[in-house]
Amino acid sequence: MQTNQMYSDSELLTAIKTTQIDDAIKFMYREYYMLLKTFVCKNSGTEEDAQDVFQEMLVAFINLTRSDKFRGESSIKTFVFSLNRNIWLNELKKRGRAEKRANIFESSKELLTPDVSELIVQIETQKQVLSIIEELGAACKKILLAFYYDDLSIKEILATMDYETEQVVRNKKHKCLKQLEQLLTANPNLAKHLKIALRHGQ
Amino acid sequence: MDNSNTNTDILIQYLDKELSPEKVLQLEQELRQNVSLKQEFENLLMAKNAVQLYGLQQNIRSLHTGMMDELNLAHATSKPALVRILVRRSMQVAAGLLVVLIGLGVYQYLTISPDKLFRENYQPYQFSVSRSATNTGILEEEYVEKNFPAVIKTFETLSVSDQKQNFIAGQSYLATGAYAKAITCFANVLSLNKPGTSSIFQDDAQYYLALSYLKNNQVALAYPYFELIYNNSNHLYNDKLTSGFMRKLKLLVWKG
Numbered sequence: 001m002q003t004n005q006m007y008s009d010s011e012l013l014t015a016i017k018t019t020q021i022d023d024a025i026k027f028m029y030r031e032y033y034m035l036l037k038t039f040v041c042k043n044s045g046t047e048e049d050a051q052d053v054f055q056e057m058l059v060a061f062i063n064l065t066r067s068d069k070f071r072g073e074s075s076i077k078t079f080v081f082s083l084n085r086n087i088w089l090n091e092l093k094k095r096g097r098a099e100k101r102a103n104i105f106e107s108s109k110e111l112l113t114p115d116v117s118e119l120i121v122q123i124e125t126q127k128q129v130l131s132i133i134e135e136l137g138a139a140c141k142k143i144l145l146a147f148y149y150d151d152l153s154i155k156e157i158l159a160t161m162d163y164e165t166e167q168v169v170r171n172k173k174h175k176c177l178k179q180l181e182q183l184l185t186a187n188p189n190l191a192k193h194l195k196i197a198l199r200h201g202q
Numbered sequence: 203m204d205n206s207n208t209n210t211d212i213l214i215q216y217l218d219k220e221l222s223p224e225k226v227l228q229l230e231q232e233l234r235q236n237v238s239l240k241q242e243f244e245n246l247l248m249a250k251n252a253v254q255l256y257g258l259q260q261n262i263r264s265l266h267t268g269m270m271d272e273l274n275l276a277h278a279t280s281k282p283a284l285v286r287i288l289v290r291r292s293m294q295v296a297a298g299l300l301v302v303l304i305g306l307g308v309y310q311y312l313t314i315s316p317d318k319l320f321r322e323n324y325q326p327y328q329f330s331v332s333r334s335a336t337n338t339g340i341l342e343e344e345y346v347e348k349n350f351p352a353v354i355k356t357f358e359t360l361s362v363s364d365q366k367q368n369f370i371a372g373q374s375y376l377a378t379g380a381y382a383k384a385i386t387c388f389a390n391v392l393s394l395n396k397p398g399t400s401s402i403f404q405d406d407a408q409y410y411l412a413l414s415y416l417k418n419n420q421v422a423l424a425y426p427y428f429e430l431i432y433n434n435s436n437h438l439y440n441d442k443l444t445s446g447f448m449r450k451l452k453l454l455v456w457k458g
Contacts, residue, residue: 009328010346025262029269035441042435051270058262063255075328078406078438126255133256141256147218148250149257174214181249195248 004030009076016065028058032077036084045088053091057084060123083119090120125193132183132190140176147173213243217250311457314450316424320417323442327373327406341370350374365391365402372410381418388414405431405438421454 005023007015015024033054040050061080064070070079133141142161146152154166154173163169185191215221216229233240295302329342337360344352357363357371372387388411395401408427415424428451432443 021258021261022265025265026269029265029273033269033273038435038441051266055259055262055266059255059259062258072329074403075406081438129252130256130259133252144253145257145260148253149261174211177214177246177249177253178210180252181245184249184252185245191245191248194252195244 009072012076013065013070013072016062021062025058025062028061028080029054032080035077036081039081039085040088043088044092049088049091053084053087056087056123056127059126060087060119063126064119086120087123090124121193122196125190128187128190129184129194133180135183136176136180139172140179143169143173144176144180209239210242210246213239213246216243217246310450311453314453314457316416316419316421316454319447319450319454320413323447324376324413324417326377327369327410329370338364338366338370341367345370345374348377350378354378354380363390365394365400365407368394369403369407369410372407372414376410376414376417381414384414385411385418385420408437409439409442421451425451425455 005015005020005027007024007027012024012027015021015027036054036057037047037050040053041047045053057080061070061083074082136144139161143157146157146160147154152160154169157173158166158169161169163172184194212221212225212229216226221229233243292299329346337356341353341356344350344356353370353374357367357374360367363371368387368390372384372391375381375384375387388407391403391407392411395404409431412424412427412431415421415427428443428448431437431439432448434440
């Protein structure tokens, strides 16, 4: 029988920073999704809204953890609840539900941290980046993901794609990365926020 | 291939950690001196980080559907199963239902105790690891190591304490059976928070203060906090309190 991985807060942070990311994501769904969904659904959102917000929250939380910007000042449950709530408030704002947003804000402002607005800018930047990457061709996305996210070697990538030699794969990867760089830097304001949002401690 | 493309290729090789140590040294020196080259490297690094972010998003999306199915299945199967069991059992014991209910009520009345309710709901609070050398950092490290006497000793040397220090000390007093002191610490957290401006550990302190009152046999004082948490769906600990728990709590208040 398959058993679900359980984590303490510190173990979860470690799992997120290592290769156990799938188990960590599943744990977060089991542990937090129903609670966070209830909040969105009770505040003018649908089940689909709750799912979208939760996914955005996960991307933001994992990125913050990996870049050491979440330092454990509060429990993970408190932090993700606050993050989820603020993403939803921001979404309501964009949808023009000002009155509803004001009511939720009044009832929840005590949980906001001073740098929440900065976090929201980062999350919005991340969303723009993700939509820009969609402009790349399918082959480019596949090669870049295989190399930079799945950590596959050029040789391993060659085995899964229809290219003739490793050098062809390498050239294609270089071209794709350069193309992405140009897409991202085409908007200087986005590039500025992006460098801050995606800094991984280099 | 022009010079610009050659530079880009070398920068990407550097980014991918494919350059020899000699070439790394040479390039790093150039990066320190050549602003436009450094700018291009930062842009490529940004593109690489963007790919990793995209990979993370795709990873979450690929797990999302499966997790929704799992969570929905758990939700859907638990309800019908419960209904079926309840219907079957109620048919079987229809004639004696009233007697059984009365029996259960009497049994619950006789056996329910603050200690039992506390044990059903108490879980020690977990902190993330902190490596700060401040008083709070030391308290937190000692707490993470479950060295509660050390936490208490450190806490009692502090002339002034903030919300987090009181909260950690409260947890330690609670874990070591010093319930009255735990109550004082959790109440301190609430009084140190200013309504409308700060709310550090507010929800957590309310929940553990209620539990401490319960464990200290002060059910009437615990009840308002539990009621506040139960009635506020936005409270962090709202999902910890069931209607069954609240019923038992009312029974305890009534029992005196």
